[in-house]
Amino acid sequence: MPEPATTSLWGVFETEFAGPRDGNPHHDVTLDVVFACDGREVVVPGYHDGDGTYRVRHMPDRLGEWRYVTRCNRAELDGLRGDFFCGPAGPGAHGPVAVRDRFHFAHADGTRYFPFGTTCYAWTHQPLAMQQQTLATLAGAGFNKLRMGVFPKHYIYSENEPLHRMFELGPDGREDFDRPNHAAFRHLERQVAALMQIGIEADIILFHPYDRWGYCAMSEAQDLAYLRHVVARLCGYRNVWWSLANEYDFLLDVKPLPVWDRFCQRIREWDPYGHPMSIHNGEVSMKYDHRKDWITHVSVQDWDVKRTAEWRQEWGKPLVNDEMEYEGDIPRPWGNISARELVHRFWLTVVRGGYGGHGETYLQDDDLLWWAKGGMLRGESAPRIAFLRALVEEDVETGLTPLSEDGRWEFNRVSGARDGDYRLLYFGEHQPAHWAVGLPMDDGDYEIDLIDTWEMTVTRIGKAPLPLSPALRQRGGAMAGGSPEAAFGVRLPGKPWQAIRVRRGRVSDVVAKPIANSS
Amino acid sequence: MPEPATTSLWGVFETEFAGPRDGNPHHDVTLDVVFACDGREVVVPGYHDGDGTYRVRHMPDRLGEWRYVTRCNRAELDGLRGDFFCGPAGPGAHGPVAVRDRFHFAHADGTRYFPFGTTCYAWTHQPLAMQQQTLATLAGAGFNKLRMGVFPKHYIYSENEPLHRMFELGPDGREDFDRPNHAAFRHLERQVAALMQIGIEADIILFHPYDRWGYCAMSEAQDLAYLRHVVARLCGYRNVWWSLANEYDFLLDVKPLPVWDRFCQRIREWDPYGHPMSIHNGEVSMKYDHRKDWITHVSVQDWDVKRTAEWRQEWGKPLVNDEMEYEGDIPRPWGNISARELVHRFWLTVVRGGYGGHGETYLQDDDLLWWAKGGMLRGESAPRIAFLRALVEEDVETGLTPLSEDGRWEFNRVSGARDGDYRLLYFGEHQPAHWAVGLPMDDGDYEIDLIDTWEMTVTRIGKAPLPLSPALRQRGGAMAGGSPEAAFGVRLPGKPWQAIRVRRGRVSDVVAKPIANSS
Structure with missing residues (x-):
């Protein structure tokens, strides 16, 4: 990809370097790129994108000339220099979201951001035409955050073959978790960028328990290499949030609590932009201790939404209830509340000072449920959630404080x-x-x-x-x-x-x- | 009243004695009557019913000949003897309700009792014609428990003059809390008996905070004399339950927690039949510690009824949610849920192992709201609650255990x-x-x-x-x-x-x- 001479504020500056192909670059080559502009210095992780191509993606947050230099444990990639110019923000680019006023969020340019999310866990693993349909639906649905996994999801109604495996096949015909499938990760990046273009924050789920490929059972070294790889690939997109897990507590047998803490701390080190970060629980009694300082906001699963104000006080951070149960009719209790009930739970959540997430799980003959795969929305809650969002955005300046x-x-x-x-x-x-x-x-x-x-x-x-x-x-x-x-x-x-x-x-x-x- | 030769099992045996009129019999004369039948002995408190007439009311729980003898601190009332015969139970008389199988209730004859209550706090203080209307409504409404106060209630929509003052006027023209108005208490008895006739348990509220007459501010000695008086008058009715208070926590400034404990303990001493006893909270966070051994069952006010199974486990006793908010439309949040929501909360409560209470608070031009005054039911929840009761009574043998x-x-x-x-x-x-x-x-x-x-x-x-x-x-x-x-x-x-x-x-x-x- 040719290096652009100019990047807009909070846009993506991307550049590439030729480097070593020997050994296993995924594990062996540690590349950082130090970007500097007018006294500000940002250390951005780079990554191997296959075939000896190394890449870095930087989100400039300051206008003017940026210079950069590489740091690498391999001499041929160390000390490489370049520069680019950062011009004004493009239309609709308000910068990354961060916490503002303790319980709320705003973009870097000060524009308030009230999350009204939805969920398509495995949408990037569906056939491409369906992914296009998902993007088209999202462009008009009124949501501004999407929960989505890096890995495909093996679960009821989500049993089809994923579009890509996430790692290369090894000699034994099984995925080799030490060798990322770069095509798969490039596809993920493209879809994160597509969401950015339509104003949707991508709440990237890094681990989840619904797995038939073995991704849950990688070693901690493999997990850490994977995490650094994802952070390096995605941190340059302003719309990225890190969700360490969907239902982390269902993975405690393979990843005990200190492992999650370490993962969070490492991502904080690697991600120079401080994207929002949280961990989502399965059992309501197993919420993560969101007071820990690497957690920017509370991401919970809990249906008892009248307790939103209580949770907000307990953790002292913005509260996003990403799974208050979904509109649908499947034989699972988390996926069959009425549209009216989901709209009710959104209102309860928002008017008690929190934020909510939508999902839709109506039975389909072809198992094309929005919550897992995206595609089309069939329910009645989405327009009413968009109506609530419009009301909030029309008048709320800072955020809502419960009476x-x-x-x-x-x-x-x-x-x-x-x-x-x-x-x-x-x-x-x-x-x-x-x-x-x-x-x-x-x-x-x-x-x-x-x-x-x-x-x-x-x-x-x-x-x-x-x-x-x-x-x-x-x-x-x-x-x-x-x-x-x-x-x-x-x-x-x-x-x-x-x-x-x-x-x-x-x-x-x-x-x-x-x-x-x-x- | 002439002494009946025969009383039916769990009926009311009542007799009277002439005794001292001097001084203040309410405080000064302590009368107990020891009833004995076939080796069983029951000590029943007697009371002064005005004009030197003393009375005792006994609920025989054993067939056959009962003999009794008075015990009194005044010689003229001490050692008086009599007897009566207890015959078979009358139709519909199953005996008093007690806890059975830890979380449930049954009558003394083994008939299961599933409480489906309603609330008319001050119904006995309304005009007599309205009280008749209340009884007629209750006879057909499908409820089998009624929460009702001894004292009138001063509150929004309940500001009319009560039918009776509960104490005689003193020389200063104010009620003298040392001198009960016997006509008022006799009226209360009649209405408890009328409820018994239509198969409704009377959940007698002994104190509440909504008072313009000074009943809240009686001295502890006055409170105790009042409580013994009420126990003596009512304990002989098989359908009586003791509710120490409605919203006891709103009275903590005048009756701190140890006072409530003492009241409960004294009632346990005085009441020989062990009628069900509990205390109802105001704030959801102020529930009484229902593990205390004088408490038979949990009476709570809490709208968050999906937690019913959790509360049941917490206290280890039958759970009655007497105030899960009322069907109505008044500008108070506890009195304006939809009929559908109240039916929903009943189902949630019952199918999570508890029992519920109904109330109705629709605005009326003449302030005749069921919840305070009785009269007519206007809402849509009552028949649906009765439907649930019918389903439960049709099939449940012991009681429902949450899955x-x-x-x-x-x-x-x-x-x-x-x-x-x-x-x-x-x-x-x-x-x-x-x-x-x-x-x-x-x-x-x-x-x-x-x-x-x-x-x-x-x-x-x-x-x-x-x-x-x-x-x-x-x-x-x-x-x-x-x-x-x-x-x-x-x-x-x-x-x-x-x-x-x-x-x-x-x-x-x-x-x-x-x-x-x-x-």
């Missing part, structure tokens, strides 16, 4: 959150005909809108007197033994799946529309 | 329970189109029925092959990293709110109907 953190017990039962003057209350299975708690009590210039989370409608409503006795209203609503309550509130339709938003003194379009993904 | 206790993780997500060969699986918000886990794997002669919990239908279904790949089916369904799974299962409609029951080798009517309360 339960203000000590309001009501918001352990119903859900409510604030962001500055903005408030979003979600009632779910609750169906009050009136409501007051959590609404602003002053006479400010507030707009109050009723949101039907399923019908995806937004309707302006006003304040109304609460149906309290005159005596109670006269007392200003103070309750004996209960909550203080205002004498006014809002009138609601008395049916479930409703929400309210409150915005101060702004004139805007009443109806929020699902947004398209920006590139 | 999660067999180590099946699936039943933390969906719900399932067994009782001998009987199984009841509940899917709720899950909508599998096929299901296998938890079904019997042998070739026994099983009947499998599909239950629509909302539509209240029962439909016979059969076994069906699961939609697995031929390879997977051939492997017997064993999953790499997943669950063992049979190659067969049942086909389901792929919509929420469904349940399955499995019964071995019996021929019976397919459709269960809600049962009427028996007297």
Whole structure:
């Protein structure tokens, strides 16, 4: 690949070097490239891409001239120099995502990032036409994060042959975990880049337990070489997140806890950009200790989503519930909740200060389930999750803070959150005909809108007197033994799946529309 | 009242004595009556019923001749003797309820008792015509337990004047907590007896925080005299349960924890029949320590009902969730869930090995909400809860044991329970189109029925092959990293709110109907 003279900010600068072909370069050759610009220095791991070609991929985070020099344990690859120029960011390139304001995320340019993810674990291992279909679906579905594995997945409804084996066959006809199949990894890179083009973060799952190829049982040396290889290949893409595992606890027999800790620490050393990193549990009781300092955010599997605010406090980091069960109808309890329930769980999660992940598992005669393979979405939750995303992106500046953190017990039962003057209350299975708690009590210039989370409608409503006795209203609503309550509130339709938003003194379009993904 | 010559088993034997009128009999006169029959001796507390009349109410639990003698600190009431004959139990009289098989209940004659309760906190303080309406509603509603307070309730929607004050007015025009209003307590007794006649256990709430009369702030001596008085008046009714408090933790400023412990211990001493006893919390984090040995069963308020099996294990006693939020539409989060949600929570609770309580809080122009005042039921959950009760009573012999206790993780997500060969699986918000886990794997002669919990239908279904790949089916369904799974299962409609029951080798009517309360 010819070296580009110019790379845009947070784009991918890639270059290659000819180097040794002897021995096993995957294990034997350690290449780093030191990039420098205006006093900033970034050490980027390089990797062997087959046939004596070595490659490095760098994401420049500073405008101007970058110079680089290689460092290698093989003289022929050591001390090689070059430079390139980093120009302004391309359209839609806001830089990598990082934690901001403790419980939230933002891109490097300050643009807020609220993850609304979905899951296609083995999409890059399906026939190419189906992968194209997956990308086309994702471009219009309203998700901005995708959980996906490096390895193929062997599981119910995911038993077909993968497009590529990840390692070369050895003389015994079995995969040799010391020799990566570079074509397979190049394909993975292309698809990560394709996701980047449509504005989707790639939450790269490095290990998982659903394996018939032996990838679970590689030695620790093989694991580490593999991890460095993946980090070197992918860290230059701004949309990469590291998910050490899907359901790490189901792998504890072959990779005990200290091994996971070491893996995390090594990735932190290798990845110069500090991409988001977490580990996803299987059993709800086996969540990783996300307080460990190499973990940037909490990635959990747990269906009990009303506890989101509690988890957030427990770990003190952004909370992403990547598996709150999936919309579908398969005979597995994690894959058969109704669309309405998944939409409900998203709202509960978001309005309790967390972020969620979608998946879809409807039985198909041809086993083409979105959650494993991508392809087409068939369910009803995705557009409603996109509607929620649009509402959040329309108004939230920093991130949502649960009202339960203000000590309001009501918001352990119903859900409510604030962001500055903005408030979003979600009632779910609750169906009050009136409501007051959590609404602003002053006479400010507030707009109050009723949101039907399923019908995806937004309707302006006003304040109304609460149906309290005159005596109670006269007392200003103070309750004996209960909550203080205002004498006014809002009138609601008395049916479930409703929400309210409150915005101060702004004139805007009443109806929020699902947004398209920006590139 | 003339002394009856004969009382039926578990009926009420009541007799009276003339005694001192001087001083304050409520505090000063301590009367016990020792009842004996065929070697069994029962010490029953007596009480002053006003105007120098003393009364005792005894529930004989043995057939034959009973003799009694009074013990009193005043000579004129000491050593008085009498007798009566106890004949067979009347229709519908199965004796008091007690714990059976650790997590369940039964009447004294061995008849199982599965609590399906409702709540009318202050119904005995409403106009008499409304109380009649409440009893008429209860006779046909399918509930078999009622939570009700001794004291009236001052709270939103419950601000009217109570029918009776519970104590006499003193010279200062305020209630004198040393002088019970006997008319009020007699009225309470009559209504407990009326509930007994229609087969409803009366879960008597002794204290609660919603008070404008000062009942919360009585001295400990006044509290203890009041408690002994209530125990003496009511313990002779077989349908009585003691609920030390509704939301005891909201009273901790005036009654710290050791006070509650003392109250419980004293009631245990006074009540010779060992009626069920518990304490109900307000905050979910403030549940009483139900392991204490004076507590017979767990009474909790908690909306997170998927944790029912966990709580059951934590306390090791029968679990009654008396407040899982109420069907309604008021602007309080505990009183505005949809009927569907309350039915859902009942199913979740029962099929995870617990028992539940209903309440209804729909806004009314005249503030006549069932939960506080009784009257009419307006909601849609009650008949569906009765349907569940009918299903349970039709088949369950001992009580339901959650399948999660067999180590099946699936039943933390969906719900399932067994009782001998009987199984009841509940899917709720899950909508599998096929299901296998938890079904019997042998070739026994099983009947499998599909239950629509909302539509209240029962439909016979059969076994069906699961939609697995031929390879997977051939492997017997064993999953790499997943669950063992049979190659067969049942086909389901792929919509929420469904349940399955499995019964071995019996021929019976397919459709269960809600049962009427028996007297």
